Amino acid sequence: MPNDQSAPRQGAYPPLSPAAQALAARCESRVNELARHMARETFEELPGYADLPADVKDVEIAATVRSGLRLFLRRVRDTQGRAGDFSLFRERAAQRADEGMPLHTLLRTHSAGAYVLWQALRAEATEGEEGALIELVDFLLRGHEAIIGAVAETYLDEQAALFAERREHHRSLVRGLLDGSLPPLRAFEELGLEGPTLVVHLQVPPKEVPTAPDVADRRRARRVQTVLDRSFGSGAVSLLGVDGGQVITALRADDPDGTRTGEELATRLRQVCGDTVRLAAVTAATAGDVPAAARTAADIVRVARACGRPPGPHRMDDVLLEYHLSRRNESSDRIAALLDPVGDRPELIETLRTHLEHRHDRRSTARHLGLHPNTVDNRLTRITELTGLDIASARGNALALAALLLRGNADGRPAGA
Template sequence: MRKPDSVVPPRAATMAGRPVFDRLPSASTISGKIMSLFIVGSELPAKVPIADLRRDVTTLVNACLQLTARMLTGGDTAQPLAEVRADIMEWAREGVTIGAMHKAVRVGTQAVFDHLTARARLDEDHVAVIETAHMFVHLTRELSMAISQAYLREMRMADSAAADTVAAALIAGNATPAMARACGVRLAETYFVFAIQFMPPRSAGEPRPDRHILAHRTMRRVRAEVLHHCDDKALIQMGTDTATLLIPHDHFDPAGAERFVEQIADAAQTQVRATFVTAEAGGITAGVERTHAVLDIMRRLRRAGLERFDDLSLEYQLSRPGTAGRYLAALLDPLENHPVLLETLTAHLATRSTRLRTARALHVHPNTVDYRLNKIAEITGLDPTHPDGVWRLRSALVARATGAGEEESAAGGDPDQTAQAC
């Protein structure tokens, strides 16, 4: 006897001589039927271009169709179900009501079911119709649960103002256990202090929403990802292009830091820079200062991804004011009037002194890289192909790039914007 929660057996059901899963409609067919449910009586069209709304609706419908296809074929539904939850969360963040979302799902699933069974022959396909209807009951339940979970999490996020107050107080160094308790937060003894910077996305040549809308969306997605990863225990301070995360020590495994940063980058839909340190509750201010100083070093050295503080401790120390730093920075003074050579040196050191990678980064021939490295050695007296020269040049570049700005590289500009190679 079939279990109540079972779905159509893999590739078993057919209608009008074709497998049911092979009759699924296109996403555009369904999205057109539910588009109005998201925009009528909504403020979304005033905030987001209609083309973007249509694309987002189609993305949600695609995810639901993929989930339906997996159910029809008996495949693993974990990944498409996770994508559906993520898409629903996006709409919840945009202010679409839970009622509108439930109605959209009902309209969409009904449209798909009608499309699948439109050519069913009652005398031959009645079993397949029953199987398909049974699967759609299961699908509707899964989608309803996804909606409830997404909107419940959104409600929790919307009530995060008190936790944000505690985060700000910890970062400023004036948080107290009593104040935290009044905000519904229990202070941990030790935190992982994360600093994250969101890099400007590369232009894809297509119209994009207003940057303030994009920043708002990014912040909401990142906040949701962080809270999900840390069981809602993280304290967060968000800026327009940076975030500071305070994660209680017992709610984060540093061995998974790389994956955590990748998930944040996925949520932000752009590359990120990130670093972290461990700090006691009373030392959060100093920890935040250190991590954001490392972010600045990463920006100037054009590093992306996660860099552990220990791995950049030398660069951090060289960036501190002092005679040694000024001496090291002065080693590059002979290159002051050679911005192309400075650019080449920066790229060469960023690629771990690999000429082929340097050539690819600068979009030039490897022989051009060799010529420029020889010129650097000739002008500075330091060979960028020799270990001792690499160490001194790297130290000089760090000291120069992070030396309070008064000796900014002649290459100038925002290090996030790739310089044009000559």
């Protein structure tokens, strides 16, 4: 490998013959000419290069070419020493990434430059210098390989850093829009949103997988993002974590309440994330309505889960009574406290939730929980004994449901206002 200060010096080249060094030395007077030729003629044939500003071609790129030519000639004279490193190539690669030049165009400039240098060496060679020319070509190609590696590595590192920076800025805009810390119209403009929108709250609980949790989280997040990209293209913005989040997208003219959009998205997400996906979609007429729509969508999902509804797309109409009962007021704490006597008995809480969801059908409840119907009866009796709630009565049923909702969802988090 050529002598790059950023890499070990193993694999240094054998010394070049005096004849090869003499042949290369005859090209030193042509460095400026070759640099101008590459920057203004050779590279013009590459896709996108002609669109670059003239000063970039005549100053930055020409200077980089001159530096590369001189570096090659210095290394020809001293193959074992430190004739220079690739720092300028790396610096320029980072600049080109920042400016948006495609990587393939950047790498082709280096390859085209190496070819022009080979042509110059061949033109300088005279009869009897064939061996020297072969030495120099071998030296040139090995050096070119190292330069290409350094340039590609730096470009990709810079591109990754820029992507992370843009993604975080994007997330901060969405976060500011949702929590109200940014003026809605400004956030809409910067995010490229306009008109009525649909705000979707996603909940994608992790599955038990043999891989490490962080690996599984990344895979699930990539799968969810892929589904969103295919469903909404570039017309949606999102704020996602490992277990879901919010998506804001344009409201479809053929789906004014977002019901079809939610059902289609849930179907696609189930195909890649399993049957535990929950979501709710709420419309927002203006940018200022988005925060409230996001809170409502999150509450619909929370309520649907808390009262034992199966995963899938949820609508307000599906949980209308439960949603109303989950709203907090002066009586909320006292109603929630009715279940305190069984608060440390998760099996009783889950049995109550499932029994209410299955409309007091003990056999259906037993099948869902994998229990014997008599076990369900025993648990329900125990709940009544400990709490005093007669869940067989209309009043007891309503109080039990309200208490479940006000105590929070299946994870025990408190219900929102």
